[in-house]
Amino acid sequence: MPQSLPDLSIRQLEYLVAVADSDTFALAAEQVGVSPSALSQGLAELERRVGVSLFDREGRRRVLRADTEPVLDHARQVVALTADLAGWARRTRSGDHGRLRLGMIDASAVQHHGEALRQFRAEHPELRIHLRVGPSGDLLRELVDGSLDLAVCVEPAERPRGVSTEVLLTEDLAIYAPDGRRNPGPSAGWGPWVLFPRNAHTRSGIEAALRRRGAPVEVVAESHQPEVLCEMVRLGLGWSVLPVVQAEWGEQPLVRCEILARRQLVIARRSGAAPHPAGLLLEQALREN
Amino acid sequence: MPQSLPDLSIRQLEYLVAVADSDTFALAAEQVGVSPSALSQGLAELERRVGVSLFDREGRRRVLRADTEPVLDHARQVVALTADLAGWARRTRSGDHGRLRLGMIDASAVQHHGEALRQFRAEHPELRIHLRVGPSGDLLRELVDGSLDLAVCVEPAERPRGVSTEVLLTEDLAIYAPDGRRNPGPSAGWGPWVLFPRNAHTRSGIEAALRRRGAPVEVVAESHQPEVLCEMVRLGLGWSVLPVVQAEWGEQPLVRCEILARRQLVIARRSGAAPHPAGLLLEQALREN
DNA sequence: CATAATAGTTCAGTTTTACTTCATTAAATT
DNA sequence: AATTTAATGAAGTAAAACTGAACTATTATG
Numbered sequence: 151m152p153q154s155l156p157d158l159s160i161r162q163l164e165y166l167v168a169v170a171d172s173d174t175f176a177l178a179a180e181q182v183g184v185s186p187s188a189l190s191q192g193l194a195e196l197e198r199r200v201g202v203s204l205f206d207r208e209g210r211r212r213v214l215r216a217d218t219e220p221v222l223d224h225a226r227q228v229v230a231l232t233a234d235l236a237g238w239a240r241r242t243r244s245g246d247h248g249r250l251r252l253g254m255i256d257a258s259a260v261q262h263h264g265e266a267l268r269q270f271r272a273e274h275p276e277l278r279i280h281l282r283v284g285p286s287g288d289l290l291r292e293l294v295d296g297s298l299d300l301a302v303c304v305e306p307a308e309r310p311r312g313v314s315t316e317v318l319l320t321e322d323l324a325i326y327a328p329d330g331r332r333n334p335g336p337s338a339g340w341g342p343w344v345l346f347p348r349n350a351h352t353r354s355g356i357e358a359a360l361r362r363r364g365a366p367v368e369v370v371a372e373s374h375q376p377e378v379l380c381e382m383v384r385l386g387l388g389w390s391v392l393p394v395v396q397a398e399w400g401e402q403p404l405v406r407c408e409i410l411a412r413r414q415l416v417i418a419r420r421s422g423a424a425p426h427p428a429g430l431l432l433e434q435a436l437r438e439n
Numbered sequence: 440m441p442q443s444l445p446d447l448s449i450r451q452l453e454y455l456v457a458v459a460d461s462d463t464f465a466l467a468a469e470q471v472g473v474s475p476s477a478l479s480q481g482l483a484e485l486e487r488r489v490g491v492s493l494f495d496r497e498g499r500r501r502v503l504r505a506d507t508e509p510v511l512d513h514a515r516q517v518v519a520l521t522a523d524l525a526g527w528a529r530r531t532r533s534g535d536h537g538r539l540r541l542g543m544i545d546a547s548a549v550q551h552h553g554e555a556l557r558q559f560r561a562e563h564p565e566l567r568i569h570l571r572v573g574p575s576g577d578l579l580r581e582l583v584d585g586s587l588d589l590a591v592c593v594e595p596a597e598r599p600r601g602v603s604t605e606v607l608l609t610e611d612l613a614i615y616a617p618d619g620r621r622n623p624g625p626s627a628g629w630g631p632w633v634l635f636p637r638n639a640h641t642r643s644g645i646e647a648a649l650r651r652r653g654a655p656v657e658v659v660a661e662s663h664q665p666e667v668l669c670e671m672v673r674l675g676l677g678w679s680v681l682p683v684v685q686a687e688w689g690e691q692p693l694v695r696c697e698i699l700a701r702r703q704l705v706i707a708r709r710s711g712a713a714p715h716p717a718g719l720l721l722e723q724a725l726r727e728n
Numbered sequence: 729c730a731t732a733a734t735a736g737t738t739c740a741g742t743t744t745t746a747c748t749t750c751a752t753t754a755a756a757t758t
Numbered sequence: 759a760a761t762t763t764a765a766t767g768a769a770g771t772a773a774a775a776c777t778g779a780a781c782t783a784t785t786a787t788g
Contacts, residue, residue, distance in 0.1 A: 153448055154472075155453065155521045155522055155525055155527055156449070156528075157448055157449050157450045157519065158448070158449050158521060159446055159447070159449070160444055160445070160446050160447050160448070161446045161775090162446065167731045174734090174735065174736090175734085175735070175736060175781080176734090176735070183443070184775090184776070185776070185777055185778075185779080186735080186736070186737090187736090187737075187738085187739095187776075187777070188775065188776050188777075189736095190736060190737060190738090191737085191738090191774095191775075193775090194737090194773075195774080199527075200524070200525075200528050200697075201528050201532055202531050202532060202716070203714065204529045206709075208781090209735090209768090209784060209785075210734075210736065210782095210784040210785070211734095211735060211736075212736075212784060212786090214736085216536055217531075217538070220524065220527050220628060221524065221527075221528075224520060224521075224524045228517055228521075228710045229521060231445065231517060232444045232445065232447060232513075232514060232517075234443055235445075235489065235509065235510065236444055236445055236489075238509050239445075239489050239490045239491045239510075240490070242491050242506075243490050243491060249719075256772095292696065305660065317543045332768085352673075363719060420495075421496075427491070448746095450746090463763090463764065464765060465763085465764070465765085473746090473747075473748090474747075474748060474749080475764080475765070475766090476747080476748075476749080476750095476765085476766075476767080477746070477748075478765095479764095479765060479766055479767090480746075480766085480767090481747090483766090484745085486748085497754070498754090498755055498756075498763075498764090499753095499754060499755040499764050499765065500755090500763095500764060501764085501765075515782065658773090666753080687775075713738075715736050729761100729788105730787100730788095731786100731788085732785105732786080732787075733784100733785080733786070733787090734783100734785070734786085735782100735783085735784080735785095735788100736781105736782085736783085736784100737759085737780105737781080737783100738779105738780085738781070738787095739771080739778105739779085739780075739781090739786075740778095740779090740780100740784095741766075741776105741777090741778095742775100742776085742777085743774100743775085743776075743777100744773100744774075744775070744776090745773080745774070745775085746759080746770085746771100746772085746774090746786100747769105747770105747771085747772080747773090748769105748770090749768100749769090749770090750764080750767100750768085750769090750770105750771100750786080751766100751769100752765100752767070752768095753764100753766075753767090753769080754763100754764085754765085754766100755763085755764080756761100756762080756763075756764095757760100757761075757762070757763090758759100758760080758762085758763070758766105
């Protein structure tokens, strides 16, 4: 094994290929976009580095020697490989290629960003998007262990190590009463409640807000699924606090009593990880929404 | 087709391979013989040029991302190709392989350099040597038109354009009389002659020398082949002037009357051409002879 | 045959790039 | 908390690549 390889640059190899494919150095120089002088010097440097003469004088022009075929072959091959690599990089960069493992809470996947997501998919047909919808806690865990590249979730009380977040949007949470009334009355009379489960990120914010308002927090049913909570409210099982976009979505929207609180949806990614190219594009698409 | 390729250098690709094969950047840096800082900067530059992030942070170390496999593959491939090229270049430089088309006049090929040639062949078994033996004029023509890489011939009266020569050795030309006498007697009584043909380089020198000595130049037979001329002398057909190494070679050497002149053998090559590596070695071998 | 045009190189000067050393940041270890 | 280690950043320097202009040698042209 040779201890040190000649430090050939792609540029120099391009010069060689261009010269092989052009009648004169001047044309070759134009083809690669440099002055004839630069081409000449670059080729001289290439010759020096390879350590073998590549050209014969023929009148006032220089022609490639027949026995430098291996060098020219090498140049062509490496230039072609590099073109392939550049293509791969371009596709990767533009996100038209590869895989994006995306986690989203339901409100994001459906109400907030459903349309943006559909459009993004359509614009990047070669990008395999794995969408995982679930509670924020699950998403963050999967993000940390590398099962996801990117997640849209509720801002966590404490950010897990190795995860960085950026606020995407703020949304309202409103109180919905079972009888459809618009006025909730004094807070002491609110409830009982059907809420998101205890471990849900949104739940703690809701409970805190309710307590601030002096409302009793008696919980009679729990679900991660807002549709389930909505239906329970409709059935008169209890009161709920829900994101307005979910509670007032679809055929039978609930009637809002009052805005109780707000929650922030954030984009989360592994802080060490290189920004996923497709992920960056998607973030942009979501923000523009 | 991407208009312009990233100008990756072999060095940078080596860095990448070294990092992939080493536990830490510091070890990789040592392997390629640069400072860790240089390695870090070089890889950053590589990343920038490819346009794709290559590493993930993992604690305080950086590890290659799984999805940069294409880049690493590319690097390995190009480095390997370059190692091959370097090997080829080394062999070519040392003249251990390839082809050398060599022209020699008979005296050089047989008497002067036969042994050196045999030895050179033995020392470079992979070098395909095409030996073409012929008159100097023919050799020079073939040298000019590219059919030969190198020629050993008699110094021409006028050097053809595009050919450069270097004196290799000087040898004696002697008069040989048909009856084997050692004393040629007065020059007026010399001849008639059996000589090299008119167009031979050596012939003009001989004629000039004879005229200077006042000898009549009546030519009764001509041949390029010294053995033929020798035989004619032996047969009593006439006198001759021959290189002593040829006239006094073999089983039946002629008996020399007198040194008449000298001729110079030269090494000739195309002046525009790059020095043929094997050719240079051969020149050296011939000189040492 | 002189003259102009052409192909390529060399030179001088400028900008880029790559490297080394030293300092700094941040994570792992003691 | 202090130390060690991995990697990066900054400043300075040496090497390299480039441009434009001058130059050499060859070929074409009036």
